[in-house]
Amino acid sequence: MQDAYLKQFKKGILEIVVLKLLESREQYGYELISALNEKSRFLEVREGTLYPLLYRLEDEKLIDTRWQQAPARGVPKKYYAITPKGRQVLGEVSKTWFAFSAEVGAILKGDDDQS
Amino acid sequence: MQDAYLKQFKKGILEIVVLKLLESREQYGYELISALNEKSRFLEVREGTLYPLLYRLEDEKLIDTRWQQAPARGVPKKYYAITPKGRQVLGEVSKTWFAFSAEVGAILKGDDDQS
DNA sequence: CAATATACTTTGTGTTACATAGTATATTGT
DNA sequence: ACAATATACTATGTAACACAAAGTATATTG
Numbered sequence: 020m021q022d023a024y025l026k027q028f029k030k031g032i033l034e035i036v037v038l039k040l041l042e043s044r045e046q047y048g049y050e051l052i053s054a055l056n057e058k059s060r061f062l063e064v065r066e067g068t069l070y071p072l073l074y075r076l077e078d079e080k081l082i083d084t085r086w087q088q089a090p091a092r093g094v095p096k097k098y099y100a101i102t103p104k105g106r107q108v109l110g111e112v113s114k115t116w117f118a119f120s121a122e123v124g125a126i127l128k129g130d131d132d133q134s
Numbered sequence: 135m136q137d138a139y140l141k142q143f144k145k146g147i148l149e150i151v152v153l154k155l156l157e158s159r160e161q162y163g164y165e166l167i168s169a170l171n172e173k174s175r176f177l178e179v180r181e182g183t184l185y186p187l188l189y190r191l192e193d194e195k196l197i198d199t200r201w202q203q204a205p206a207r208g209v210p211k212k213y214y215a216i217t218p219k220g221r222q223v224l225g226e227v228s229k230t231w232f233a234f235s236a237e238v239g240a241i242l243k244g245d246d247d248q249s
Numbered sequence: 250c251a252a253t254a255t256a257c258t259t260t261g262t263g264t265t266a267c268a269t270a271g272t273a274t275a276t277t278g279t
Numbered sequence: 280a281c282a283a284t285a286t287a288c289t290a291t292g293t294a295a296c297a298c299a300a301a302g303t304a305t306a307t308t309g
Contacts, residue, residue, distance in 0.1 A: 023295085024146045024149075024150075024227050024230060024231075025146075025230065025234065026146075026265095026266060026267075026295085027145040027146025027147075027265095027266085027295075027296070028145070028146050028147065028230075028231065028234050029265085029266065030142040030143070030145040030146070030264080030265055030266070030295095030296080031139045031140075031141075031142025031143050031145070031264090031265080032142075032143065032238055033265085033266075034139075034265095035139075035242065036238065036241055036242070039241060039242055039244075040241075042244075047287080047288095048287065048288065049286065049287050049288080052287095058241065059237050059241065060237075061233065061234045061237050061238075062237070062238070062241075064266080064267090065266085065267065065268075065269095066267095066287085066288075066289085067266080067267050067268060067269075067270095067289095067290090067291095068265085068266050068267055068268095070288065070289070070290095071265085071266085071267095071290095072265085072266085075264095075265090094273080094274050094275065094285095094286055094287050094288085095274085095287085095288095096286095096287070096288090097287085097288070112139050113242045115139060115140065115143075116139075116143065116238070116242065117239065117242070118176065119140065119143050119176045120235040120238070120239065122174050122175075122176050122177070123147055123151065123176075123177070123231070123235070124232065124235065126151055126154055126155075126173065126174070126177075127150065127151070127154055127228045127231065127232070129154075129157075138264085141264085141296095141297060141298075142264075142265070142296095142297085144296085144297065145264095145265085145295080145296055145297070146295090146296080148296085148297080149296095162256080162257095163256070163257065164255065164256050164257080167256095179297080179298090180297085180298060180299075180300095181256085181257070181258080181298095182258095182259090182260095182297080182298050182299060182300075183296085183297050183298055183299095185257065185258070185259090186258095186259095186296085186297085186298095187296085187297085190295095190296090208255080208256090208305090208306070208307095209254095209255055209256050209257085209304080209305050209306065210256080210257095210305085211255095211256070211257090212256085212257070
Protein backbone atom coordinates (compact mmCIF):
# COMPACT_ATOMS: atom_id res chain seq x y z
CA MET A 20 0.00 0.00 0.00
CA GLN A 21 2.91 2.27 0.79
CA ASP A 22 4.44 1.06 -2.44
CA ALA A 23 1.48 2.38 -4.39
CA TYR A 24 2.32 5.91 -3.29
CA LEU A 25 5.99 5.41 -4.03
CA LYS A 26 5.09 4.28 -7.51
CA GLN A 27 3.27 7.56 -8.05
CA PHE A 28 6.04 9.65 -6.50
CA LYS A 29 8.46 8.43 -9.14
CA LYS A 30 6.38 9.73 -12.00
CA GLY A 31 8.21 12.33 -13.99
CA ILE A 32 11.29 12.51 -11.80
CA LEU A 33 12.65 9.14 -12.92
CA GLU A 34 13.34 10.57 -16.36
CA ILE A 35 15.32 13.38 -14.83
CA VAL A 36 17.26 11.07 -12.55
CA VAL A 37 18.23 8.98 -15.57
CA LEU A 38 19.41 12.10 -17.40
CA LYS A 39 21.44 12.98 -14.32
CA LEU A 40 23.07 9.56 -14.30
CA LEU A 41 24.04 10.07 -17.94
CA GLU A 42 25.43 13.53 -17.25
CA SER A 43 28.95 12.37 -16.53
CA ARG A 44 29.22 9.49 -19.00
CA GLU A 45 27.25 7.31 -21.39
CA GLN A 46 25.83 4.11 -19.99
CA TYR A 47 23.88 1.12 -21.25
CA GLY A 48 20.45 0.07 -20.07
CA TYR A 49 21.32 -2.69 -17.67
CA GLU A 50 24.03 -0.54 -16.17
CA LEU A 51 21.46 2.15 -15.38
CA ILE A 52 19.13 -0.36 -13.78
CA SER A 53 21.92 -1.67 -11.56
CA ALA A 54 23.03 1.84 -10.68
CA LEU A 55 19.52 2.86 -9.63
CA ASN A 56 18.92 -0.28 -7.63
CA GLU A 57 22.20 0.11 -5.78
CA LYS A 58 22.11 3.84 -5.28
CA SER A 59 18.58 4.16 -3.99
CA ARG A 60 15.95 2.17 -2.19
CA PHE A 61 13.22 4.36 -3.64
CA LEU A 62 14.19 4.56 -7.27
CA GLU A 63 14.47 0.88 -8.09
CA VAL A 64 13.28 0.11 -11.60
CA ARG A 65 12.60 -2.91 -13.76
CA GLU A 66 13.28 -3.29 -17.45
CA GLY A 67 9.65 -2.64 -18.25
CA THR A 68 10.07 0.79 -16.72
CA LEU A 69 13.50 1.81 -17.88
CA TYR A 70 13.54 0.85 -21.54
CA PRO A 71 10.30 2.61 -22.51
CA LEU A 72 11.59 5.60 -20.56
CA LEU A 73 14.80 5.57 -22.59
CA TYR A 74 12.83 5.38 -25.84
CA ARG A 75 10.87 8.43 -24.77
CA LEU A 76 14.04 10.35 -23.97
CA GLU A 77 15.41 9.39 -27.36
CA ASP A 78 12.24 10.49 -29.14
CA GLU A 79 12.52 13.85 -27.43
CA LYS A 80 16.18 14.07 -28.49
CA LEU A 81 17.34 14.29 -24.89
CA ILE A 82 19.64 11.30 -25.39
CA ASP A 83 21.48 9.64 -28.29
CA THR A 84 22.02 5.92 -28.65
CA ARG A 85 24.63 3.75 -30.25
CA TRP A 86 25.09 0.04 -30.43
CA GLN A 87 28.38 -1.29 -29.19
CA GLN A 88 29.01 -4.56 -30.98
CA ALA A 89 30.54 -6.83 -28.36
CA PRO A 90 34.01 -5.22 -28.32
CA ALA A 91 35.94 -8.26 -27.21
CA ARG A 92 33.51 -10.41 -25.30
CA GLY A 93 30.02 -10.10 -23.99
CA VAL A 94 26.58 -9.31 -25.33
CA PRO A 95 26.26 -6.29 -27.63
CA LYS A 96 25.11 -3.27 -25.69
CA LYS A 97 23.15 -0.18 -26.53
CA TYR A 98 24.78 2.90 -25.07
CA TYR A 99 22.83 6.00 -24.16
CA ALA A 100 24.44 9.46 -24.05
CA ILE A 101 22.90 12.74 -23.00
CA THR A 102 22.54 15.44 -25.68
CA PRO A 103 23.01 19.21 -25.23
CA LYS A 104 19.23 19.53 -25.21
CA GLY A 105 19.14 16.81 -22.58
CA ARG A 106 21.53 18.78 -20.39
CA GLN A 107 19.40 21.84 -20.74
CA VAL A 108 16.21 20.00 -19.78
CA LEU A 109 18.05 18.35 -16.91
CA GLY A 110 19.02 21.74 -15.56
CA GLU A 111 15.63 23.35 -15.93
CA VAL A 112 13.52 20.50 -14.66
CA SER A 113 15.89 19.87 -11.74
CA LYS A 114 15.35 23.41 -10.63
CA THR A 115 11.59 22.99 -10.92
CA TRP A 116 11.77 19.83 -8.87
CA PHE A 117 13.73 21.45 -6.06
CA ALA A 118 11.20 24.28 -5.88
CA PHE A 119 8.30 21.86 -6.04
CA SER A 120 9.61 19.53 -3.36
CA ALA A 121 10.50 22.44 -1.10
CA GLU A 122 6.96 23.72 -1.33
CA VAL A 123 5.41 20.34 -0.68
CA GLY A 124 7.81 19.86 2.21
CA ALA A 125 6.81 23.18 3.73
CA ILE A 126 3.13 22.27 3.57
CA LEU A 127 3.60 18.78 4.94
CA LYS A 128 5.79 20.03 7.73
CA GLY A 129 2.85 21.71 9.22
CA ASP A 130 3.17 25.43 8.91
CA ASP A 131 -0.47 25.38 8.04
CA ASP A 132 -1.91 28.67 9.10
CA GLN A 133 -5.36 27.47 9.94
CA SER A 134 -6.53 30.96 8.95
CA MET B 135 6.60 21.39 -21.61
CA GLN B 136 7.76 22.23 -18.13
CA ASP B 137 4.16 21.90 -17.06
CA ALA B 138 4.09 18.34 -18.28
CA TYR B 139 6.74 17.42 -15.73
CA LEU B 140 4.96 19.33 -12.99
CA LYS B 141 1.80 17.42 -13.76
CA GLN B 142 3.69 14.20 -13.17
CA PHE B 143 5.41 15.45 -10.02
CA LYS B 144 2.05 15.94 -8.36
CA LYS B 145 1.04 12.34 -8.74
CA GLY B 146 0.45 10.70 -5.41
CA ILE B 147 1.51 13.62 -3.28
CA LEU B 148 -1.59 15.70 -4.00
CA GLU B 149 -3.67 13.23 -2.01
CA ILE B 150 -1.37 13.62 0.94
CA VAL B 151 -1.35 17.40 0.71
CA VAL B 152 -5.15 17.39 0.76
CA LEU B 153 -5.14 15.18 3.84
CA LYS B 154 -2.71 17.63 5.43
CA LEU B 155 -5.02 20.55 4.70
CA LEU B 156 -7.85 18.67 6.37
CA GLU B 157 -5.70 17.87 9.38
CA SER B 158 -6.65 20.95 11.34
CA ARG B 159 -10.29 21.33 10.29
CA GLU B 160 -12.90 20.08 7.86
CA GLN B 161 -13.26 21.93 4.57
CA TYR B 162 -15.42 21.79 1.48
CA GLY B 163 -14.24 21.14 -2.05
CA TYR B 164 -14.10 24.63 -3.43
CA GLU B 165 -12.39 25.82 -0.28
CA LEU B 166 -9.63 23.28 -0.81
CA ILE B 167 -9.18 24.33 -4.42
CA SER B 168 -8.85 27.98 -3.39
CA ALA B 169 -6.48 27.11 -0.58
CA LEU B 170 -4.20 25.14 -2.91
CA ASN B 171 -4.23 27.79 -5.60
CA GLU B 172 -3.35 30.52 -3.14
CA LYS B 173 -0.86 28.61 -1.06
CA SER B 174 1.23 27.20 -3.87
CA ARG B 175 2.15 27.90 -7.45
CA PHE B 176 2.94 24.24 -8.00
CA LEU B 177 -0.06 22.55 -6.48
CA GLU B 178 -2.84 24.31 -8.32
CA VAL B 179 -5.75 22.01 -9.10
CA ARG B 180 -8.97 22.08 -11.06
CA GLU B 181 -12.25 20.52 -10.11
CA GLY B 182 -11.65 17.60 -12.43
CA THR B 183 -8.61 16.78 -10.34
CA LEU B 184 -9.82 17.47 -6.83
CA TYR B 185 -13.26 15.92 -6.74
CA PRO B 186 -12.24 12.51 -8.07
CA LEU B 187 -9.34 12.64 -5.62
CA LEU B 188 -11.77 13.30 -2.75
CA TYR B 189 -13.94 10.40 -3.86
CA ARG B 190 -10.90 8.14 -3.75
CA LEU B 191 -9.99 9.29 -0.28
CA GLU B 192 -13.56 8.64 0.83
CA ASP B 193 -13.56 5.17 -0.72
CA GLU B 194 -10.39 4.39 1.20
CA LYS B 195 -12.02 5.71 4.41
CA LEU B 196 -9.35 8.35 4.82
CA ILE B 197 -11.97 11.10 4.96
CA ASP B 198 -15.65 11.41 5.93
CA THR B 199 -18.14 13.63 4.21
CA ARG B 200 -21.27 15.46 5.25
CA TRP B 201 -23.62 17.78 3.40
CA GLN B 202 -24.17 21.15 4.97
CA GLN B 203 -27.59 22.33 3.82
CA ALA B 204 -27.17 26.05 3.19
CA PRO B 205 -27.12 27.16 6.86
CA ALA B 206 -28.40 30.68 6.29
CA ARG B 207 -27.48 31.61 2.79
CA GLY B 208 -25.37 30.18 0.02
CA VAL B 209 -25.13 26.97 -1.96
CA PRO B 210 -25.18 23.72 0.02
CA LYS B 211 -21.67 22.47 0.59
CA LYS B 212 -20.12 19.08 1.05
CA TYR B 213 -17.67 19.07 3.93
CA TYR B 214 -14.74 16.70 4.11
CA ALA B 215 -13.11 15.66 7.38
CA ILE B 216 -10.07 13.50 7.95
CA THR B 217 -10.58 10.17 9.73
CA PRO B 218 -8.22 8.53 12.23
CA LYS B 219 -7.14 6.20 9.45
CA GLY B 220 -6.53 9.27 7.31
CA ARG B 221 -4.26 10.76 9.97
CA GLN B 222 -2.31 7.56 10.15
CA VAL B 223 -1.79 7.40 6.39
CA LEU B 224 -0.90 11.08 6.35
CA GLY B 225 1.84 10.45 8.89
CA GLU B 226 3.26 7.39 7.25
CA VAL B 227 3.21 8.59 3.68
CA SER B 228 4.58 12.00 4.67
CA LYS B 229 7.57 10.28 6.14
CA THR B 230 8.04 8.24 2.99
CA TRP B 231 7.83 11.38 0.91
CA PHE B 232 10.48 13.19 2.91
CA ALA B 233 12.84 10.25 2.55
CA PHE B 234 12.07 9.92 -1.14
CA SER B 235 12.55 13.59 -1.94
CA ALA B 236 15.76 13.73 0.08
CA GLU B 237 17.16 10.87 -1.92
CA VAL B 238 16.15 12.35 -5.25
CA GLY B 239 17.57 15.67 -4.14
CA ALA B 240 20.88 14.08 -3.25
CA ILE B 241 21.16 12.45 -6.64
CA LEU B 242 20.17 15.54 -8.58
CA LYS B 243 22.52 17.69 -6.59
CA GLY B 244 25.36 15.93 -8.20
CA ASP B 245 27.12 13.76 -5.68
CA ASP B 246 27.30 11.21 -8.44
CA ASP B 247 30.38 9.14 -7.85
CA GLN B 248 31.18 8.36 -11.44
CA SER B 249 32.71 5.13 -10.18
C1' DC C 250 -33.84 39.25 -14.91
C1' DA C 251 -29.79 38.29 -17.35
C1' DA C 252 -25.00 37.73 -16.00
C1' DT C 253 -21.75 36.10 -12.98
C1' DA C 254 -19.98 33.44 -9.08
C1' DT C 255 -20.18 29.48 -6.28
C1' DA C 256 -20.20 24.49 -5.70
C1' DC C 257 -20.29 20.00 -7.21
C1' DT C 258 -20.58 16.16 -10.99
C1' DT C 259 -19.42 13.44 -15.05
C1' DT C 260 -16.92 11.68 -19.08
C1' DG C 261 -13.03 10.94 -21.58
C1' DT C 262 -7.80 11.42 -22.51
C1' DG C 263 -2.76 11.00 -22.13
C1' DT C 264 1.21 9.84 -19.52
C1' DT C 265 3.73 6.86 -16.78
C1' DA C 266 5.51 3.03 -13.84
C1' DC C 267 5.15 -1.69 -13.85
C1' DA C 268 4.11 -6.77 -14.42
C1' DT C 269 5.01 -10.30 -17.36
C1' DA C 270 6.83 -12.71 -20.88
C1' DG C 271 9.91 -13.37 -24.53
C1' DT C 272 14.45 -13.38 -27.48
C1' DA C 273 19.28 -14.07 -27.72
C1' DT C 274 24.04 -14.40 -26.37
C1' DA C 275 27.77 -15.44 -22.67
C1' DT C 276 29.47 -17.54 -18.83
C1' DT C 277 29.77 -21.10 -15.32
C1' DG C 278 29.55 -25.54 -12.85
C1' DT C 279 29.79 -30.36 -12.94
C1' DA D 280 29.94 -30.92 -23.42
C1' DC D 281 25.77 -29.02 -21.86
C1' DA D 282 22.25 -27.50 -18.82
C1' DA D 283 21.73 -23.57 -15.76
C1' DT D 284 22.31 -18.96 -14.87
C1' DA D 285 23.41 -14.15 -15.89
C1' DT D 286 23.41 -10.46 -19.04
C1' DA D 287 20.95 -7.33 -22.18
C1' DC D 288 17.27 -5.77 -24.70
C1' DT D 289 12.23 -6.00 -26.56
C1' DA D 290 7.19 -6.18 -26.61
C1' DT D 291 2.39 -6.25 -24.81
C1' DG D 292 -0.98 -5.04 -21.71
C1' DT D 293 -2.69 -2.75 -17.22
C1' DA D 294 -3.85 0.56 -13.55
C1' DA D 295 -3.56 4.99 -11.42
C1' DC D 296 -3.63 9.73 -11.70
C1' DA D 297 -3.93 14.70 -13.12
C1' DC D 298 -6.63 17.19 -16.14
C1' DA D 299 -9.61 19.14 -19.88
C1' DA D 300 -14.12 20.07 -20.85
C1' DA D 301 -18.72 20.28 -20.33
C1' DG D 302 -22.68 20.13 -17.53
C1' DT D 303 -26.12 20.90 -13.40
C1' DA D 304 -27.97 23.85 -9.99
C1' DT D 305 -28.37 27.54 -6.73
C1' DA D 306 -27.09 32.56 -5.13
C1' DT D 307 -25.81 36.99 -5.76
C1' DT D 308 -25.37 41.29 -8.29
C1' DG D 309 -25.98 45.14 -11.59
